[in-house]
Amino acid sequence: MPWVIRDVVSDINKAVARRWQGLDPLLPEPSDPPEGCMPPLLALGDNGRPAGLGVCRHQHVPADTLAQTWGAAAKFVLTMRLREADTKPAVDDLLTQWREHLETQPEARKDDTAAIVNWPARDVTGVLALLRHGLRPVTVIAVRQAGRPSPANTPAKGPVIRPAGPADLDVVTELEMGVVRYDAHFGGSVPRPATEALVRAETQAALAKRPGWTWLAEHDGQPVALAVVEPPEAATWIAGMTRPGATAYLQTMFVHPAQRSGGTGAALVRHVHDELDTRGVDLTLLHYAQVNPLSAPFWHRMGYRPLWSTWEARPASTLR
Numbered sequence: 001m002p003w004v005i006r007d008v009v010s011d012i013n014k015a016v017a018r019r020w021q022g023l024d025p026l027l028p029e030p031s032d033p034p035e036g037c038m039p040p041l042l043a044l045g046d047n048g049r050p051a052g053l054g055v056c057r058h059q060h061v062p063a064d065t066l067a068q069t070w071g072a073a074a075k076f077v078l079t080m081r082l083r084e085a086d087t088k089p090a091v092d093d094l095l096t097q098w099r100e101h102l103e104t105q106p107e108a109r110k111d112d113t114a115a116i117v118n119w120p121a122r123d124v125t126g127v128l129a130l131l132r133h134g135l136r137p138v139t140v141i142a143v144r145q146a147g148r149p150s151p152a153n154t155p156a157k158g159p160v161i162r163p164a165g166p167a168d169l170d171v172v173t174e175l176e177m178g179v180v181r182y183d184a185h186f187g188g189s190v191p192r193p194a195t196e197a198l199v200r201a202e203t204q205a206a207l208a209k210r211p212g213w214t215w216l217a218e219h220d221g222q223p224v225a226l227a228v229v230e231p232p233e234a235a236t237w238i239a240g241m242t243r244p245g246a247t248a249y250l251q252t253m254f255v256h257p258a259q260r261s262g263g264t265g266a267a268l269v270r271h272v273h274d275e276l277d278t279r280g281v282d283l284t285l286l287h288y289a290q291v292n293p294l295s296a297p298f299w300h301r302m303g304y305r306p307l308w309s310t311w312e313a314r315p316a317s318t319l320r
């Protein structure tokens with residue numbers, strides 16, 4: 001990166017660090033923007049000074065990875081750093097420039113693509129600009145701090161909760177697939193021909209490698225609910241989305257449809273939270289689909305709140 005741009009980046013990042021801390025103490029220090037497909041896009045403020053920058057990355061998600069079950073096969077991700085309290089003019093400018101850039105990319109015209117922006121959930125001033133450019137909020141990254149109470153109501157006949165082991169591979173895989181199928185209604189997941197085999201292989205590896213981080217809830221000896229957590233050493237891929245601390249990722253939560261709304265989910269999550277608090281986890285992150293009518297109220301009741309929202313135009317050519 002030429003030195004002039006490096007100075008601009010460092011200057012904007014300092015202002016963004018102050019702004020983010022004012023918005024939400026659980027946001028991280030803004031990292032240096034990643035290496036993009038071209039030099040950063042710049043938005044100039046009224047005083048001629050850079051008010052924001054945007055870095056575009058092109059990501060090809062291989063078909064033989066589970067990542068392709070959780071989004072488009074080709075992603076164009078814009079990382080923005082916005083200096084001013086009112087972000088709207090700079091967002092508008094950067095998204096216009098980004099759309100012009102994507103129009104020159106033949107790959108962005110394909111169907112299985114998405115133009116993606118990760119947005120601090122409490123940074124409300126830019127939301128109208130995101131909407132105006134055809135982006136829709138698809139998923140939320142929510143956060144829970146250690147020790148936050150979960151509701152104490154226990155169903156009359158509570159589930160038996162136990163760690164899952166390698167012998168539970170079939171049932172854990174089936175419950176994992178339940179989340180994939182349910183989230184597909186909201187665009188949170190995109191089931192692929194390879195999904196089930198990949199879920200099974202990943203489950204097998206996790207049960208062998210990380211005993212004690214997958215739990216089953218049983219009624220009358222039958223597993224009816226699943227919770228899976230990535231411990232901090234496996235959650236480094238997402239830990240940078242929040243402030244420093246031992247950060248775990250709650251990867252899966254599913255209650256069999258016949259058992260829902262009876263307190264099973266709450267009992268299982270309470271158990272998991274007790275374990276996480278005891279194991280020294282400071283922060284737990286998870287994703288939910290913005291319009292999933294079950295998960296959003298559930299997670300907020302369980303002590304989570306939005307930290308980031310992910311906005312997408314699918315396919316990428318629908319960015320306006």
Ligand SMILES: CC(C)(COP(=O)(O)OP(=O)(O)OC[C@H]1O[C@@H](n2cnc3c(N)ncnc32)[C@H](O)[C@@H]1OP(=O)(O)O)[C@@H](O)C(=O)NCCC(=O)NCCS
Nearest residue numbers: 253254255260261262263264265266288294295297298301
């Ligand atoms: C989300 C889910 C795990 C909740 O489990 P559950 O056993 O149904 O939840 P509980 O009965 O323990 O309810 C706990 C809280 O969730 C919320 N909730 C439960 N059922 C709900 C419903 N039908 N609609 C809206 N909120 C509901 C309530 O806030 C409830 O607390 P309250 O009863 O004190 O008000 C379950 O519905 C599920 O598996 N959904 C499909 C898969 C999914 O969305 N997984 C999460 C992906 S991020």
